[in-house]
Amino acid sequence: MKVNIFKISPNALPCATNLILIKVKRLVQSLAVTTVFLASCSSAGSTDTATTVAEATTTFTVAKAVVPTTNTEAVITVNGYQIKPSADLSGANLYEQNLSKANLSGANLSGANLSGSNLNEANLSGAVLSMTNLSYTNLTYANLSGADLSNADLTAANLFGANLSNANLSRLYVYPKKLHNADLTGADLNGADLTGADLSGAKLTGAILTNADLDGTDLTDADLRGADLNGVNLTGANLINADLSGADLRNAVLTGANWDGANLNGTGLTPGDLYESGFPDGYGQD
Numbered sequence: 001m002k003v004n005i006f007k008i009s010p011n012a013l014p015c016a017t018n019l020i021l022i023k024v025k026r027l028v029q030s031l032a033v034t035t036v037f038l039a040s041c042s043s044a045g046s047t048d049t050a051t052t053v054a055e056a057t058t059t060f061t062v063a064k065a066v067v068p069t070t071n072t073e074a075v076i077t078v079n080g081y082q083i084k085p086s087a088d089l090s091g092a093n094l095y096e097q098n099l100s101k102a103n104l105s106g107a108n109l110s111g112a113n114l115s116g117s118n119l120n121e122a123n124l125s126g127a128v129l130s131m132t133n134l135s136y137t138n139l140t141y142a143n144l145s146g147a148d149l150s151n152a153d154l155t156a157a158n159l160f161g162a163n164l165s166n167a168n169l170s171r172l173y174v175y176p177k178k179l180h181n182a183d184l185t186g187a188d189l190n191g192a193d194l195t196g197a198d199l200s201g202a203k204l205t206g207a208i209l210t211n212a213d214l215d216g217t218d219l220t221d222a223d224l225r226g227a228d229l230n231g232v233n234l235t236g237a238n239l240i241n242a243d244l245s246g247a248d249l250r251n252a253v254l255t256g257a258n259w260d261g262a263n264l265n266g267t268g269l270t271p272g273d274l275y276e277s278g279f280p281d282g283y284g285q286d
Contacts, residue, residue: 076102105143145183165203
């Protein structure tokens, strides 16, 4: 750290008391350069500021300061495994552990056993959870954006308010499916078994649900704008007030679905297409 100290003559400033001004502090690469102006003012306080005398009296260099880094993410150890971002926890046994608010972003948890664990508000963004046992886990408000959950077991898992945007949920097994208010924006749910799932209020904008089974699923108030529902099974599904504008419903099975108040603008569907599903008159298309 280089410190420059300058003394300013008493005639330079019209003041009555001693004044210390730290005027410049800047970081140059890893060295902090600080300039300190010391002004000693006489009680008389000359008002002649035209002739300011600044004399560099001392310049010296001290050892470079080492600024300690603060680790805001505490690393904890559970069953001998370090819980931290990008950790390799493939096949780990984390059965019934308290991992609330844990940061496991980018971690490899493929094939791990997390059954019964508390992952409330945990950060699992970008994590690999393929073939992971997540049965009976508490994933309320967990961040699973971009995570790979293909072939994962989410039996009786609670995903209320979870962020699953852009996650890979293909061939996912969930029962019962508690996904109320979940954020599944852009999620890959190709072929997923979501029979009887609670997806009410869920965000499924742009989600891929091709050939998924949504038999008896509750999609009340769900946002399915632009979703790919090609070949999806919506038999007996509840789509009250759901927004499906721009969704692809080609080859979808719609028998017995409840479309009351649903928005189907831009889907290309007509009342005739939905006749067998029991779609009511005035189905919300302009």
